[in-house]
Amino acid sequence: MKARVFITLKNGVLDPQGKAIHHALQGLGFGGVNDVRAGKLIELDLADGTKDAEIEDMCRKLLANTVIENFRIERLEDA
């Protein structure tokens, strides 16, 4: 069983990386980009039957820093 964890910066947290990407896109002539936020995608290959609560625990303890980041878990059924 696989799961994906999406880690994104909380609203209001400054994202210098996203800003730099935004600038680079503008430099390439993509004028229609209003804002860019950069995050992380972590793919987990898990033992069958792993509970949601356990994945959330992984996120809180290590995968995300909840001071500045949010996380979202997406299960990939039979991937």
Place this chain on the structure above:
Amino acid sequence: MKSAVIVFPGSNCDRDLAVALEQVTGQKPAMVWHRESELPAGTDFIGIPGGFSYGDYLRSGAMAAQSPIMRAVAAAAERGVPVLGVCNGFQVLTEAGLLPGALMRNAGLHFVCRPVGLTVENSQSLFTSAYDSGEEIVIPVAHHDGNYQADPATLDRLEGEGRVAFRYREEVNGSARDIAGILNDSGNVLGMMPHPERMIEQAHGGTDGRKLFEGLLETVA
């Protein structure tokens, strides 16, 4: 003073910190590998050095904060043992929850490596007693992720409780309220991005960092 310096894979200022401690206290610190689960008996000061523990994988300091020795460091901090985290050590302390807030990528995106001007905001702490309040000092920084951020309520609390130990006197990395170093609520844990261990003898270009270790020696010993 019986000090211990924690060494993670990727630490690279552990030796500098050990040399500074030995020069000022006259005693060689114990170098404690991250896999250890206990500190040497009688440890009365813990230093967490700069570097790139675990290659800064996931987030700076995130992996190191979960290593076995950090449980012993947290327990010692709880007992009141002074803990100093410099640079990556500061990042480790925030990731371990021993200090509030987080250190993010520098606002200018560049790695910043130069001496910077600081103001000593609190000269009453275990670590800063040898400085005068408001004293202006110069200490080098060398970091990519030194942009200190916390929510406004936390920042207000830090300022209100005198827990901002050092502030930048110039724009360095985008840190909220120019914060360069903070204390925990009991005042025995200090995290700072600048490297005091790199300013302890004239050959370094100054000795402004030396007073931190001298003050510590006086309060601990």
